[in-house]
Amino acid sequence: MSLSxxxxxxxxxxxxxxxxxxxxxxxxxxxxxxxxxDALTGWMAPKWMLNWHVAxxxxxxxxxxxxxxWGVYGPGPSRFENFIRSPAAVLGHLRSVASGHPRxxxxxxxxxxxxxxxxxxxxxxxxITGLIALAGEEKQGILAGWISYGVGHLCKEIHExxxxxxxxxxxxxxxxxxxxxxxxxxxxxxxxxxxxxxxTAIQTLPELQQAKxxxxxxxxSGIALLLWVGYLGLGEHPAPLGHAPWSASAAGYAKACGExxxxxxxxxxxxxxxxxxxxxxxxxxGENASLSEDVRRQxxxxxxxxAAHAWDTKAANQLRRVSKEEPMRITAAPYWLKKHRHIPADxxxxxxxxxxxxxxxxxxxxxxxxxxxxxxxxPKEKIA
Amino acid sequence: xxAFIVWMVGLATxxxxxxxxxxxxxxxxxxxxxxxxxxxxxxVFQPQRGELxxxxxxxxxxxxxxxxxxxxxxxxxxxxxxxxxxxxxPMAISKTPSRFADPDKxxxxxxxxxxxxxxxxxxxxEKGDVLVYLLKQ
Numbered sequence: 001m002s003l004s005x006x007x008x009x010x011x012x013x014x015x016x017x018x019x020x021x022x023x024x025x026x027x028x029x030x031x032x033x034x035x036x037x038d039a040l041t042g043w044m045a046p047k048w049m050l051n052w053h054v055a056x057x058x059x060x061x062x063x064x065x066x067x068x069x070w071g072v073y074g075p076g077p078s079r080f081e082n083f084i085r086s087p088a089a090v091l092g093h094l095r096s097v098a099s100g101h102p103r104x105x106x107x108x109x110x111x112x113x114x115x116x117x118x119x120x121x122x123x124x125x126x127x128i129t130g131l132i133a134l135a136g137e138e139k140q141g142i143l144a145g146w147i148s149y150g151v152g153h154l155c156k157e158i159h160e161x162x163x164x165x166x167x168x169x170x171x172x173x174x175x176x177x178x179x180x181x182x183x184x185x186x187x188x189x190x191x192x193x194x195x196x197x198x199x200t201a202i203q204t205l206p207e208l209q210q211a212k213x214x215x216x217x218x219x220x221s222g223i224a225l226l227l228w229v230g231y232l233g234l235g236e237h238p239a240p241l242g243h244a245p246w247s248a249s250a251a252g253y254a255k256a257c258g259e260x261x262x263x264x265x266x267x268x269x270x271x272x273x274x275x276x277x278x279x280x281x282x283x284x285x286g287e288n289a290s291l292s293e294d295v296r297r298q299x300x301x302x303x304x305x306x307a308a309h310a311w312d313t314k315a316a317n318q319l320r321r322v323s324k325e326e327p328m329r330i331t332a333a334p335y336w337l338k339k340h341r342h343i344p345a346d347x348x349x350x351x352x353x354x355x356x357x358x359x360x361x362x363x364x365x366x367x368x369x370x371x372x373x374x375x376x377x378x379p380k381e382k383i384a
Numbered sequence: 385x386x387a388f389i390v391w392m393v394g395l396a397t398x399x400x401x402x403x404x405x406x407x408x409x410x411x412x413x414x415x416x417x418x419x420x421x422x423x424x425x426x427x428v429f430q431p432q433r434g435e436l437x438x439x440x441x442x443x444x445x446x447x448x449x450x451x452x453x454x455x456x457x458x459x460x461x462x463x464x465x466x467x468x469x470x471x472x473x474p475m476a477i478s479k480t481p482s483r484f485a486d487p488d489k490x491x492x493x494x495x496x497x498x499x500x501x502x503x504x505x506x507x508x509x510e511k512g513d514v515l516v517y518l519l520k521q
Contacts (some may be wrong), residue, residue, distance in 0.1 A: 037403055116414075170472040255489075259466075259470070260467065260468045260470055261466065261468035261469075261470055262470065282499070286446065286448070287446075287496070287500060288446075288495075288496045288497075288499040288500050289468060289496060290491065290495060290499075291492075292488070292492065341403060353469075354468075354469030355468065355469050357468060357469075358468075
């Protein structure tokens, strides 16, 4: 970044004033790109693209840290102390706007300044709740193992609520920019690209601070280091919630229960359903699936200790509620039906799937019980 | 030493291509003992009887599974498919050499499948007949 241009200074043309330094401009447009990317991957992209959503979010996180540091050590117009103004100043500004002759400000006007604060806080909270949701719901990310499903789920709701708020703030921000552009006859969107604003005779050049890029660099490096150390520390946590070690073959489960069908993870049904199932194996969905008494008892034990209530994954939490009519049928559970409602019924009959109960045909991590979004792959024969 | 080599070469030519393992042989012996107990007339297991048993439609079991071949495929050398859409390796020992090496597994599946196909447990003679038939495939 060019240091000589980070302060407010007169340019070649005496009429133009550099307000937005290169760093703030790049920050602004990268933020636009990443927010659009996150909005698209959050709302529209297929579920398995979650990694993109998370990566865009991480990018926004880095931008926010940079911007907050720049709000302290950046050049005048980028500093919080210059654009966070008293409520009286905001009211005064709004009154001047209402009169049709808004007071001129080199950087953000008092109302716009608060919008920046609102956007930064909202984005920060979206990232924090997203990170907690990722950890609690999917058992992924740096907080995996520390957050229960319940907390993660709550944070996902808050995450979505805050995104709704963000998409009220952004149009308001744009409307404010357009309004100010019209009233001041100055294209402020262009200003955020070139960094320059016109200076007319009646306007006095405000006294604004120079940037302190070295301070900013030290702070950014310090925060990055702190995050890195925190990440390493959290990563060493030995037994993340909902990640109880499970191996169908090691437990003898695959041999006992995985010869006719895939080894359904025990966390996909509550204990009560397994209890009924293990005592009615001679008529197991119309088949005789009886086991020797020894093996039956082992499996009874295994299924109970790993049933839905013993696991904290999303699937385990949601599948604790079973169908009233068919409590043993996972594919009849309300959550299963809800999650698969867009999949045409006849696609299950395709050769590579065979039936609804063949979870691993699309969920590559089914055996582990995790059912993460990233592991969803539609089989080669296309599901319409 | 020379005698030993001659003996080994001789053994290699005598032993059939798909040698039955000790487990498979002892399983057959067990079924033979049980068959003698069940019926004094029992003499020896017959692969032809086993083939007939394996390929015929039976009655008394579940309507969806009238024969062994319903799930196991038309012949012992073909693959089958479980009712839950999981492939079943061929029953023929030539195709799946590990077949019948685990007596508990054999008993588990005779237990389940005789009930599904016949509606009753299989006799020791039926089990032995099918076994010698499949071991010769």
